[in-house]
Amino acid sequence: MGELFSLPVLLGILYSGIRLATPYLFAAVGETFAQRSGVLNLGVDGIMLMGAYSGFYVGMKSGNIWLGLLAAALVGILMGLLMSVISITFQAEQGISGIGLQLFGLGLSSLLFKTTLGGVESINGFKPVRIPLLADIPYVGEVLFNHNLLVYAAFLLVPLSAWFLNKTTFGLKIRAVGQNPQAADTLGVNVIRVRYFCVCLGGMLAGIAGASLSIALINLFQENMTNGMGFIAVALVYFGGWRPYGVLAGALLFSFVNALQLWIQVLGINIPSDFAIMMPYVLTILALAFATKRAQQPAALTKPFERGEN
Amino acid sequence: MKSTLSRVLALVMLVVILAVGCAPAAATPAPEAATAFKVAIVMPSSITDMAFSQSMFEGLKKVQAEMGGESAMEIAYSENLFKVPDAAAAIRDYADKGYNLVIAHGSQYGTSLEQVAPDFPNTAFAWGTSMDTFQASGVNNVFAYQAEAQQGGYVLGTIAALMSKTGIIGETGPVDAGDAKLYIEGFQKGAEAAKPGTTVSVTYTGSFSDVSLMATAAETHIAAGADMLTGSSQSVVGAIGVAKDKGVYWFGTQWDQTSLAPEAVVASQVYDWTGILKDMIASVQKGVMGGKAYTLTFKNGGLVIAYNPAITVPAEVKTAADAAIAGINDGTIVP
Numbered sequence: 001m002g003e004l005f006s007l008p009v010l011l012g013i014l015y016s017g018i019r020l021a022t023p024y025l026f027a028a029v030g031e032t033f034a035q036r037s038g039v040l041n042l043g044v045d046g047i048m049l050m051g052a053y054s055g056f057y058v059g060m061k062s063g064n065i066w067l068g069l070l071a072a073a074l075v076g077i078l079m080g081l082l083m084s085v086i087s088i089t090f091q092a093e094q095g096i097s098g099i100g101l102q103l104f105g106l107g108l109s110s111l112l113f114k115t116t117l118g119g120v121e122s123i124n125g126f127k128p129v130r131i132p133l134l135a136d137i138p139y140v141g142e143v144l145f146n147h148n149l150l151v152y153a154a155f156l157l158v159p160l161s162a163w164f165l166n167k168t169t170f171g172l173k174i175r176a177v178g179q180n181p182q183a184a185d186t187l188g189v190n191v192i193r194v195r196y197f198c199v200c201l202g203g204m205l206a207g208i209a210g211a212s213l214s215i216a217l218i219n220l221f222q223e224n225m226t227n228g229m230g231f232i233a234v235a236l237v238y239f240g241g242w243r244p245y246g247v248l249a250g251a252l253l254f255s256f257v258n259a260l261q262l263w264i265q266v267l268g269i270n271i272p273s274d275f276a277i278m279m280p281y282v283l284t285i286l287a288l289a290f291a292t293k294r295a296q297q298p299a300a301l302t303k304p305f306e307r308g309e310n
Numbered sequence: 311m312k313s314t315l316s317r318v319l320a321l322v323m324l325v326v327i328l329a330v331g332c333a334p335a336a337a338t339p340a341p342e343a344a345t346a347f348k349v350a351i352v353m354p355s356s357i358t359d360m361a362f363s364q365s366m367f368e369g370l371k372k373v374q375a376e377m378g379g380e381s382a383m384e385i386a387y388s389e390n391l392f393k394v395p396d397a398a399a400a401i402r403d404y405a406d407k408g409y410n411l412v413i414a415h416g417s418q419y420g421t422s423l424e425q426v427a428p429d430f431p432n433t434a435f436a437w438g439t440s441m442d443t444f445q446a447s448g449v450n451n452v453f454a455y456q457a458e459a460q461q462g463g464y465v466l467g468t469i470a471a472l473m474s475k476t477g478i479i480g481e482t483g484p485v486d487a488g489d490a491k492l493y494i495e496g497f498q499k500g501a502e503a504a505k506p507g508t509t510v511s512v513t514y515t516g517s518f519s520d521v522s523l524m525a526t527a528a529e530t531h532i533a534a535g536a537d538m539l540t541g542s543s544q545s546v547v548g549a550i551g552v553a554k555d556k557g558v559y560w561f562g563t564q565w566d567q568t569s570l571a572p573e574a575v576v577a578s579q580v581y582d583w584t585g586i587l588k589d590m591i592a593s594v595q596k597g598v599m600g601g602k603a604y605t606l607t608f609k610n611g612g613l614v615i616a617y618n619p620a621i622t623v624p625a626e627v628k629t630a631a632d633a634a635i636a637g638i639n640d641g642t643i644v645p
Contacts, residue, residue: 114358213522218548227545262523
């Protein structure tokens with residue numbers, strides 16, 4: 001048990017946890033925007049799969065992973081647009097249309113994979129970029145500042161989003177639309193347009209989350225490779241109290257405990273693997289039960305907006 | 311009025327999306343002449359999984375080619391049916407459509423098969439990995455098959471231990487049961503026997519499809535000093551990518567995984583199901599619809615070690631591997 005708290009192991013947990021958290025951060029921060037504007041998008045996992053596929057396919061065929069990333073973002077926006085049309089314009093029940101979108105993304109990405117690629121191949125994804133000086137900090141430097149660009153981007157996204165939501169006029173509009181769309185409407189805010197923007201932004205980030213797997217962290221595409229990550233991302237938004245920093249805390253807790261349980265197994269500490277595997281989920285549930293105040297849920301979440309109805 | 315209309319429209323769109331999303335990716339070939347032997351297979355993962363499902367599907371295609379192509383043997387398949395109720399429905403559906411042999415390629419399908427098989431006495435069924443044909447409960451039209459995965463595991467473990475410089479080996483498994491457990495324990499035994507004092511660490515991710523966690527498991531093993539890795543299930547593609555990036559060696563199982571990372575995959579244990587498939591088909595054609603349990607072993611040619619020509623395995627290591635195979639075949643080594 002003692003060797004678990006040795007320096008190399010703790011640094012290893014830090015390194016793996018940061019990598020594991022990356023796709024969750026993109027997807028969950030994106031979902032935070034959608035939910036703060038009042039739209040629950042349960043289709044994140046399907047968008048991630050489409051992003052992972054298109055990022056990989058375009059990256060491989062063009063030989064340029066930046067184009068792949070762009071394709072993933074665009075496909076994510078398109079999927080967000082589809083969700084918007086269904087749930088905002090046509091006012092479909094959000095929980096159900098989200099599941100529909102997830103199944104659509106799962107089916108379509110598998111079909112495209114089979115018809116265009118046919119088999120699992122690997123790609124040279126984003127390489128680690130060592131940040132000079134910072135990476136020279138003893139011990140933690142290498143672990144924190146020698147990652148690929150998407151990892152840095154995911155972590156920078158958190159303060160950026162918090163600032164955008166809380167300090168800008170547009171952020172205020174988003175929060176108003178999610179809290180009281182009728183009032184926002186009377187003040188001249190275009191509720192529908194704000195919601196479209198947020199769901200499409202969420203879609204774009206979910207697409208990038210998928211690409212972070214297929215062209216930066218794992219560097220291949222396999223059918224259903226997200227394995228339900230998108231649903232965990234949605235849960236992280238609730239966990240984080242609809243705040244980007246809360247989402248960050250949740251993603252890190254979940255990822256660090258996941259990295260920890262792997263180390264417990266590698267070191268041969270005598271705990272059945274089944275218990276180790278359960279740890280991240282159990283701890284996340286416990287933290288959810290004891291730690292967060294649930295005050296921040298947007299009042300209009302899942303409620304479609306119709307002008308003049310009250 | 312407007313809102314009713316938009317709800318109806320939304321519902322229509324949703325149905326369309328669901329229909330597209332749920333549509334099976336696999337197309338059933340059009341019925342051929344009545345003489346063709348019709349085989350259907352239900353699989354938990356995809357035919358391109360580089361592992362369990364692909365090995366069986368490629369085996370079927372090979373048998374089909376040997377029998378004379380699609381006019382002699384017809385193959386229909388349903389993949390990615392990890393959930394048992396979906397698979398059970400597909401199994402019943404294929405039996406209902408008059409397929410001669412319906413293969414349920416997953417140990418989780420057993421209980422469903424035991425219920426479906428008695429309803430279709432003129433159809434032969436097969437499932438694995440298991441050795442239970444349900445004859446004890448009065449079912450006579452089920453074959454069972456199992457890969458003695460521990461045999462290849464033992465041999466690959468021997469090679470890995472002898473090639474390791476750090477003396478540390480990492481194994482990334484999915485779930486501590488079935489085929490994966492056999493393989494992982496055999497590998498561990500082989501490594502420890504070949505070079506006493508070798509440390510073999512084992513992790514399980516709890517999932518057959520969590521590519522991301524499997525990749526992290528591989529990273530963790532490498533951080534702990536492992537320079538030889540192996541693992542089982544379709545999710546190991548993530549771990550193989552990590553092995554490639556970090557410059558450590560990988561040993562594959564179920565299917566030849568060399569093509570994924572020619573610079574990292576030393577050798578793979580490949581499942582060759584053609585022998586047992588041919589025997590099952592011959593049995594069915596003679597009217598014996600089940601009751602036999604098959605195993606893949608080195609001895610019957612069902613297990614093959616496929617070396618990657620791009621990586622040099624020292625001659626004395628290869629000799630030790632061959633000796634292990636010989637020992638397993640004559641019974642002096644029990645992996």
